[in-house]
Amino acid sequence: xxxxxxxxxxxxxxxxxxxxxxxxxxxxxxxxxxxxxxxxxxxxxxxxxxxxxxxxxxxxxxxxxxxxxxxxxxxxxxxxxxxxxxxxxxxxxxxxxxxxxxxxxxxxxxxxxxxxxxxxxxxxxxxxxxxxxxxxxxxxxxxxxxxxxxxxxxxxxxxxxxxxxxxxxxxxxxxxxxxxxxxxxxxxxxxxxxxxxxxxxxxxxxxxxxxxxxxxxxxxxxxxxxxxxxxxxxxxxxxxxxxxxxxxxxxxxxxxxxxxxxxxxxxxxxxxxxxxxxxxxxxxxxxxxxxxxxxxxxxxxxxxxxxxxxxxxxxxxxxxxxxxxxxxxxxxxxxxxxx
Ligand code: KG4
Ligand code: ZN
Numbered sequence: 147x148x149x150x151x152x153x154x155x156x157x158x159x160x161x162x163x164x165x166x167x168x169x170x171x172x173x174x175x176x177x178x179x180x181x182x183x184x185x186x187x188x189x190x191x192x193x194x195x196x197x198x199x200x201x202x203x204x205x206x207x208x209x210x211x212x213x214x215x216x217x218x219x220x221x222x223x224x225x226x227x228x229x230x231x232x233x234x235x236x237x238x239x240x241x242x243x244x245x246x247x248x249x250x251x252x253x254x255x256x257x258x259x260x261x262x263x264x265x266x267x268x269x270x271x272x273x274x275x276x277x278x279x280x281x282x283x284x285x286x287x288x289x290x291x292x293x294x295x296x297x298x299x300x301x302x303x304x305x306x307x308x309x310x311x312x313x314x315x316x317x318x319x320x321x322x323x324x325x326x327x328x329x330x331x332x333x334x335x336x337x338x339x340x341x342x343x344x345x346x347x348x349x350x351x352x353x354x355x356x357x358x359x360x361x362x363x364x365x366x367x368x369x370x371x372x373x374x375x376x377x378x379x380x381x382x383x384x385x386x387x388x389x390x391x392x393x394x395x396x397x398x399x400x401x402x403x404x405x406x407x408x409x410x411x412x413x414x415x416x417x418x419x420x421x422x423x424x425x426x427x428x429x430x431x432x433x434x435x436x437x438x439x440x441x442x443x444x445x446x447x448x449x450x451x452x453x454x455x456x457x458x459x460x461x462x463x464x465x466x467x468x469x470x471x472x473x474x475x476x477x478x479x480x481x482x483x484x485x
Pocket of ligand 2: 261
């Protein structure tokens with residue numbers, strides 16, 4: 147079964163074809179970063195218009211890369227939320243039109259669930275139940291995942307997402323958007339102990355997190371000063387260390403408390419080299435298995451949408467209640483399941 151996945155929740159227009167929920171036949175990601183970079187963040191109206199321009203060529207490229215035509219497609223999956231509503235609508239309405247025209251089944255997929263279930267597109271399959279850390283520009287959440295379609299939110303950020311904090315801190319340091327990538331790069335030449343940034347909520351019970359205090363601390367650190375290149379590297383390294391400490395502490399305690407053997411990290415921030423390094427060390431010490439997704443599956447992509455869509459349309463959770471068919475509506479069903 148070939149599922150065509152479409153993703154347009156934020157600043158990437160993406161389409162992919164996945165066979166039997168496991169084999170990625172193509173994955174095209176058209177990034178809008180250049181259009182948003184001058185503003186230091188994603189501008190929703192620009193995102194929606196840009197998706198409109200990109201969606202037809204991106205879907206055609208995904209079919210072409212897979213060596214397929216629309217006749218080879220058995221079903222469609224599209225991100226239904228969470229995300230920017232105008233941006234989501236472009237993907238949802240395009241996918242609905244295609245499904246209606248071709249007479250194919252269609253399912254709306256939760257973007258966050260798709261991030262961590264992208265582990266099933268790799269060769270290193272996580273064992274249920276596992277703990278998943280989904281960290282990106284819009285979300286930072288920890289889940290216990292019991293099966294396909296069955297997961298529980300254990301904790302989440304109470305304010306900024308980790309990626310959002312990276313983006314804002316980078317802007318304060320004069321680094322380019324997307325800030326997480328830029329901070330990760332310059333932090334390699336900085337001293338993480340140079341600034342004592344707070345680790346909010348790290349000692350509190352439970353798995354909720356907070357990054358807005360850290361962001362304010364960065365603001366206070368840079369206010370009224372012109373930082374040298376070395377001071378920028380140092381502040382970036384110290385900031386990255388603070389974010390990583392919180393994410394690692396909360397994820398590890400969730401894994402231990404839930405008595406799982408496997409941890410999945412997914413989402414754009416899961417590309418962070420220090421997060422992968424520290425969590426790799428900590429899981430090895432405890433005899434746990436870390437599934438840090440390959441970088442191309444960390445940031446937004448449509449393979450994760452097609453892969454999970456397969457499970458809802460034809461696979462493990464085809465009997466589940468989720469936004470399916472042409473009546474699905476991103477206005478009323480922003481979060482399909484769990485998150
Ligand atoms: O998952 P994603 O591509 O889009 C959303 O769903 O938000 O994540 C984008 C976020 C941005 O905030 C970006 O700064 C962050 O992921 N990011 C990183 C790294 N690469 C991307 N953050 C920290 N370190 C990185 N290497
Ligand atoms: Zn995402």
